[in-house]
Amino acid sequence: MISFTFDDAPMSAATTGADVLEARGFRGTFYLSGGLVAREDDRHRYVSAEQVVRLARVGHEIGCHTYSHRACGRASPREVRAEVERNGAALARLGVPAPATFAFPFGDVSTSAKRALGGEFSLLRAVHHGIIEAGGDLNQAPAVPVYGASGETAARRWLEVAKARRAWLIVFTHDVAPLPSAFGCTPGALERLLVAALESDFDVVTVAEGARRMRPLRA
Numbered sequence: 001m002i003s004f005t006f007d008d009a010p011m012s013a014a015t016t017g018a019d020v021l022e023a024r025g026f027r028g029t030f031y032l033s034g035g036l037v038a039r040e041d042d043r044h045r046y047v048s049a050e051q052v053v054r055l056a057r058v059g060h061e062i063g064c065h066t067y068s069h070r071a072c073g074r075a076s077p078r079e080v081r082a083e084v085e086r087n088g089a090a091l092a093r094l095g096v097p098a099p100a101t102f103a104f105p106f107g108d109v110s111t112s113a114k115r116a117l118g119g120e121f122s123l124l125r126a127v128h129h130g131i132i133e134a135g136g137d138l139n140q141a142p143a144v145p146v147y148g149a150s151g152e153t154a155a156r157r158w159l160e161v162a163k164a165r166r167a168w169l170i171v172f173t174h175d176v177a178p179l180p181s182a183f184g185c186t187p188g189a190l191e192r193l194l195v196a197a198l199e200s201d202f203d204v205v206t207v208a209e210g211a212r213r214m215r216p217l218r219a
């Protein structure tokens with residue numbers, strides 16, 4: 001399996017990024033911070049409320065990040081839970097389904113944060129590179145970035161590893177634009193990765209669907 005995920009998420013992920021997947025009938029996972037919806041900062045314009053609703057309506061997964069994009073590593077379990085509850089409430093106000101999976105902002109993980117959230121979600125995604133195999137820790141699932149100078153090449157290498165081991169690869173990015181930020185990718189990079197995955201007979205799944213398929217195999 002392969003899952004395409006978009007963090008935060010900049011508006012172009014919900015338009016250009018979603019288009020790349022939808023054009024071939026696939027869906028992705030958007031790890032949204034409620035505090036960033038409809039906002040703009042020096043780096044990005046973020047998704048609008050209407051775009052979040054559209055993504056959910058056409059079948060993309062709306063996943064959970066922390067509300068204020070706060071890192072979890074040094075936060076207390078209570079603070080982590082409060083961030084996630086606030087984010088869930090913000091997403092619920094938009095009328096989208098309750099998130100089934102979570103991504104740690106900055107990939108910043110701690111044992112206590114894992115414990116605080118492990119029961120709430122079917123998968124917690126981190127950002128250490130790797131693939132997911134039977135028995136892997138779904139409360140600290142690896143993911144491979146598709147951004148930066150070597151992002152596409154590295155992601156293609158991990159795709160080969162996942163293929164050889166019949167494993168699950170989760171990739172992530174932020175904006176999707178012809179001239180992406182340092183944390184984003186071009187639509188072409190996304191498209192080439194998708195085509196390579198399809199040529200190798202990967203199933204393209206949302207993270208929630210991947211986690212559902214892994215569960216019977218959980219150690």
Ligand SMILES: [Zn+2]
Pocket residue numbers: 007008065069104105106
């Ligand atoms: Zn993030």
